[in-house]
Amino acid sequence: MTATLTLTSVTLPSAPVGAPNPLPAVAAMPQAPYEASTVGLPDAIAENIRYGQVTSILPYLLQDQYTRERTDAPMRLAVLENDLMRAEFALDLGGRLVRLLDKATGRDLVYRNEVFQPANLGLRNAWFSGGVEWNIGMRGHWPLTCAPLYAAAITAPDGEPVLRMWEYERVRGLIVQMDATLDSTVAALHVHVRVRNPHADETGMYWWTNIAVAQTDGSRVFAPATHAYQTQYDGTLAQVDVASPDVSRPAEAQAAADWFYALDDSQTPWIAALEPDGSGLGHVSSPRLAGRKLFVWGDTTGGRHWQHWLGGATGSYFEIQGGLATTQYEHLRMPGRATWEWTETFLPLQVAGVSSADWPSAVEAVGAEIGRAADATDASRLEAVADLEPGEVLNVGSPWGALEATLAERYGAAFESLPGVRFDPSAGDDAAYWRDLLHSDSRFADGADRADGADRADADADGADASADGADRAGDADVATPPASYVAGARWERLLAEAPASWLTHYHRAVMAHARGDLTGATAHYEASLRSHRSAWALRGLGLVEMASGDPDAGVAHLSDALTLAADLAPIALELGDALLAAGRAEEASRLVASLPAELRERGRFRVLAVRSALASGDRAEAGRMLEDEFDVPDIREGELSMSELWRQAFPDRPVPARYDFSMT
Template sequence: MTTIRREVLTLPAAALGTDNPLPPLRPLDEAHRIDDRDRAALPRDMARQIDYEPLRSLLPVRIRDGYDRTRPPGRIEALVIENDRLRATVLPALGGRVASLHHKPTGRELLYTNPVFQPANFALNGAWFSGGIEWNIGATGHTTLSCSPLHAARVPAPDGSQMLRLWEWERLRDLPFQIDLWLPEGSDFLYAGVRIRNPHERPVPTYWWSNIAVPEERRVLAPADEAWHFGYERRLRRVPVPLHDGADRTYPLNSTYAADYFYEVPDARRRWIAALDAHGHGLVQTSTDVLRGRKLFVWGTGPGGRRWQEWLTEPGTGGYCEIQAGLVRTQLEHVRLEAESELSWLEAYGPLDADPDGEWHTVLRGAEERLETALPRAGVDAAYAAWKPHADTEPGDSLATGSGWGALEVLRTGWKLPGTPFEESTLGDAQQPWLHLLRAGYLPEPGTHEPPGDTLVARPWRDMLETAPATPVTEYHLGVAQWHAGDRAQAERSWERALATAPAGWPLLRCLAVADQEGGHHERAADRYAEAFDDLCERRGDDERWTAVTAALGREAVEALLAAGRTADARTVWERLGPAVRARGRLRLTEAGLLLAEGRHEEARAVFGDGFEVADLREGEEAIGRLWARLCPEPLPTRLDFRMRPDGD
């Protein structure tokens, strides 16, 4: 029978650190956007779904950029679900990631397993790590829950054994979701029943992609003759499968640059994707038809892709690619989830043995026959039908606790969500001010030496802020909510009103400075950043939260002052950051730019010679290469080459 037990993984692990306390007011920096030239050639339904409410802002989520690249031995809590054939290791505190899927009869690991925990800036809100099976909900990109805890508990499975339920409240779209994992007795396949619910009285855009990391020395099979190719030059175009530009792109190592291949799976075909090694052994993922899309992501063999592979793990540990499954054909699209409705499907993951080499259609036919023998298509549909009545079963033994945001929403609305309880006991410090607003009608004043807490921006919370007493803390949060809603003029008025009586002006001045930058008023933005940083220096404490504030605001202030040509003022801010903050990799990059602006080229070059590492370097970011090109004519050193497109220099 299936068992579920606790386990602790010990591995080199970087600490996540403190989240960035400044609300992310700027437009979302997302690489997955397409050139307008390609829109006219897209199928009508794809174009409509690409244009359907793409995410514009990370609010109310915070940016997670407090990690570094120091990896002492660390302990990570895991839940292991196991039958006589498979052992799945799940990390509930890290987005419910399936870190390992071990096939016991053959002794094979079916996934790419990362030997370290190293956050990198790939999630929508920053911290993400590579390896395993990840569950991406919310909007185009890696979920904001990549490195966040989920609720977990035991639930009876359809066959009478045990099922592991994971659930949380996704805050970008305000949607609860669940993932039920179970291993039927004697099965070679891990089942995942997934449900997303929309409890609102209005439609909501939603998104889902299951990303599976596998070793890159594979051939990837999917039942398609065409794919939509997307590269970091932001072009989306239809290409043939498997041969494209003179190479068989179903072998990940045949691509030079990082790229997505979204397979055009015909409507009548079974949904599946597999990655097989040279001996024909590997992993297959299949699902009910609701999960329509299939994709291959490759890093490529170019220097940038190789550098990213090393960056995300340890040099010499082998590379990976990703096979993926989603609700629509591409990750640029969002699905309309109707009011008071839900969306559910079933996925299965297990071993597949088939001949990977040869003529494409012959290979596909052989693999599909093997898959049908191992797990019939009708069997997947039957497993889904058997699971669906159990989706509402209330969980029993609690195994892990997620955030309190779901509990806050349930208290506000009175929603009944069978199967995914968001208990009041899960409310934490972040939710307490909002619970006070909900029950007492006003926000409590923060402590004298407290940075502002999390902000809520959904319409019901904005309405409560508008009717609450107009204290500085209320006006601050109201302005953020108004900004998120697109009412920028009113947001600025709220922040300006609060400045008159606020005990600390820096949070409001920083918001107004961002508003000035977005409005093209760079000199005024520089003035406000300088004033905000001066005010912060008079009030800041010495704990981790204040260090995070100093680093975030100091960096923004230096960059704003440099943009306005005020190099001396930028230097003044830099000198007041303190040695520990200045030593951070991102700030070392800022320092090199400051030195260059001061005309101190050799000193700027020396910063690169020191070998700094920008821990939160963004996927697709080219700031290092651009700055290097301004400093010297020599080629970009390999250790600094993170370029993900042909002209990314």
């Protein structure tokens, strides 16, 4: 049977991700709840951990507007299917492989989540569990985990269909292309990944394929290693023996932990998850994808709590993973114009007698079966189509790959794309301002060709830059509406510097300076923007700069003014409340919460603000009363223990209720 590639949808109880938070993420990028120590690690791993750290998620906007209220909603899928397997990809959700069905046994090989519930585990906040996630660029769940990818149908020379997905990752400036196909003769899914650095400069590179697997009491994980680098939620990273004690049984893990296997470079990288009857999933790859990992949530209240939040009644899961480096704390140096590629194969396995076998003999048996199964597959089809242009377009992603290419061309810089992808410059209304700026016919002649780098915008940062009647020289940008999107990087800054100065050009330059930690530059441009037009956005930015600079009262004043201009924008109200508490003005924070509409007061983060304000005012009884009402904070961060800490402050002699316990140690 020749495989088919079709579009369909599945209806799930879903909590929509919602519109992005319109306020740019100028604060430090959210990090995992623990940091790796490099003490005692091999030099190469330690160096990779120190290299390429990312401090800002700009130009992406945060996705933090979801709730925990679920209604039935469709999830769009691209489906590869033959008589052996069925693979379902969520095109609007980072290309996630949400289902992989082995038709011979009727088993789902990956954890198939029965709900769609975002939670705060991603680099942009929103993340969901289940299936196979592709992560590129920097440590963490990648920025496009809840965003659409481009997708197209390609017909290989042998007549079989290939699903191509691709996008441009904006922080690292990388192009990723993923081609997926089902094997024609045996049960196997092949995915060929290509990552291209289209620029001349080196960048940091990161990739991990995260594979969720349903957990039972007898689940066991195997990899060809005797040792691993283990992390727990306490900041340690130490080499341990994986056989003594045996760490291969996820259900027996007492707490959340990662095991990054120390694989033998001479062996083909693989990992497998099997059930007591010997059935399960194998993941094998070409050598470039050299890392393997096991993640477990652990048998703690917090671990169970997180899994229930993410999957409801779907059940428990663990993850087996494959990456470019040994650990997920590492970024690799990817040269300019380099292309890295590898193939991953997902296989159903049946290996008898390994459930209770000792580690060495079990690994040998599983490895032999994976080798036999992998040898029976043929992924050469993906090599044959790798350079083919996309065929029928199934889904449209963002315009940023096209806009970055145009920007590079404008300044005579390199942007060498992949032959198998194309980006639509007209996609996405949120990029309209930048398209217009890029295609200005004037080339901003009064500033474009200045060799010394001077520009009128910098000069105007020290004085008024609007015309006498206050008109905005950038056009008709509505100062009452938050900018729809943001950019980052030296060439975008140059484009803004060369543009006619306006409240908006100054504001965007302020945001870029702010995100990279240049508070002096940010202040100058926020103030110049405000001299041109008074906006909530520049006031908010200036307030945050003042808070970071140690002037909380000035910060509160500007955030208050920002809220006056954007009274219906909840994120500003929340930032103002945090600023009031930081300034020691708890009673004002309480009054702020009380002044908000009822709908806002009932949101989890505002209820937390009310509790914090009561505690800071010394009213422990009122804080306790609010906590006893029991409420959820939909976007509580992985590793965030704010709810249990507030409970302990209000009730030092009472145990933390399970609802508030997210501890994974």
